[in-house]
């Protein structure tokens with residue numbers, strides 16, 4: 001049994017944790033004292049007066065602030081989809097366009113998310129801007145972007161990313177990394193400097209019918225404003241309890 005505070009190579013103590021090595025060398029439990037980690041959110045507030053009546057305007061305002069703050073990955077969002085067995089799954093993608101039509105990201109249509117969206121064309125998105133103590137959640141129906149839109153974005157990507165779209169059978173089991181490297185060499189030689197967009201690769205656009213803006217506040221009394229799309233095309237804004 002091994003108990004105590006561990007130190008990393010630069011001598012800083014990691015969070016207190018206890019390690020218990022079981023009877024067999026292969027079995028052990030690692031218990032970190034995560035419950036003791038606490039943070040008070042006090043950076044900002046979000047209220048009905050200061051927020052925009054249109055959620056897209058509110059999103060643009062927060063995205064501009066996330067960009068200005070030079071966060072590490074301001075455009076990274078989690079995408080949740082649901083499989084045919086009813087099980088949800090999530091992954092991170094990069095949002096590439098946001099306008100009145102919705103939010104766009106690009107991927108492999110034959111990936112797990114692609115297969116799940118073909119079965120159930122609804123998704124939930126989440127941005128977590130940790131440093132700003134903000135979260136945006138967005139839900140809606142998902143459609144493929146037009147061929148022209150996908151072509152235009154594909155053409156704007158660096159060459160290795162364009163070859164990568166051919167080389168990676170995203171979400172499939174592969175024998176080893178060598179498969180990817182060999183595929184990249186093969187398609188690189190085949191298409192040279194101008195690979196076309198693979199037919200299995202393109203964009204998805206989520207058309208929002210619900211947005212939520214979350215701002216962390218002191219004492220866990222966070223601000224949450226939800227916008228629901230009405231039949232007349234307007235948005236109903238309401239405050240949710242944190």
Ligand SMILES: Cc1cc2nc3c(=O)[nH]c(=O)nc-3n(C[C@H](O)[C@H](O)[C@H](O)COP(=O)(O)O)c2cc1C
Pocket residue numbers: 073076089090091092093094095105106107108111112113114170171
């Ligand atoms: C910061 C970040 C950005 C990513 N951006 C994308 C992206 O734009 N498109 C994409 O297909 N995968 C992206 N990925 C990889 C996905 O998270 C995921 O591994 C991949 O899409 C396969 O997911 P799936 O098997 O659920 O379909 C990104 C990963 C990270 C960490």
